[in-house]
Amino acid sequence: MMMVTYAAAIYLFFMPSDFGFPDNDIPLRIVGMLFICTVILPVLSVLFMLRFGKIESVQMEQQQERNWPLLQSAIIYVGAYYVLHSRVVPIFIQLFLLGSIVGILFSLLVNLRWKISLHMIGIGGLCGGISVAMLLQNVGAPIILSVCFLIAGLLGTARLYLHAHSPAQILAGFTAGFAIEFLLLFTMLS
Numbered sequence: 001m002m003m004v005t006y007a008a009a010i011y012l013f014f015m016p017s018d019f020g021f022p023d024n025d026i027p028l029r030i031v032g033m034l035f036i037c038t039v040i041l042p043v044l045s046v047l048f049m050l051r052f053g054k055i056e057s058v059q060m061e062q063q064q065e066r067n068w069p070l071l072q073s074a075i076i077y078v079g080a081y082y083v084l085h086s087r088v089v090p091i092f093i094q095l096f097l098l099g100s101i102v103g104i105l106f107s108l109l110v111n112l113r114w115k116i117s118l119h120m121i122g123i124g125g126l127c128g129g130i131s132v133a134m135l136l137q138n139v140g141a142p143i144i145l146s147v148c149f150l151i152a153g154l155l156g157t158a159r160l161y162l163h164a165h166s167p168a169q170i171l172a173g174f175t176a177g178f179a180i181e182f183l184l185l186f187t188m189l190s
Helices: 003-014 026-051 063-085 091-111 118-137 142-161 167-189
Strands: none
Touching: 003 026, 003 091, 003 118, 026 063, 026 091, 063 091, 091 118, 091 167, 118 142, 118 167, 142 167
């Protein structure tokens, strides 16, 4: 859930760009609004479903438990996209959010038959998005991308260690997340 917020924060605060904001508080507001829309609201939605017995735990270990939370997250993300699309928000962040919506919907479709790693879709999307930003803006921030890939490796290892996913589910999640964000951002921005 945090990947959209992380991507916006990295893009706005750590990657030099050619846009300027009339007010220095605007980047903080963008990150704050994304945090509310892509973390707080989905978490509240999951807690609501837990309270009323729609899911057994917040971990949603059972494949079937993930469908409603994924659908609700996609709806919330679409609302966030609509709000951000009409604001002074860099196109990269808008498209990254759109890629996240595609990733959630892809996860929902795959989850109907197979349990894919949502964690890896998220971190894969972050790696794909930052790769495109670096590639197209020609900025020297390889340390940021290296850290993203390192975190992806650690996260995948942790999911395997916890027996939450198979290696195929980990690899499929990362590959799907990376490909969705990379292809969407690259085709729309280049």
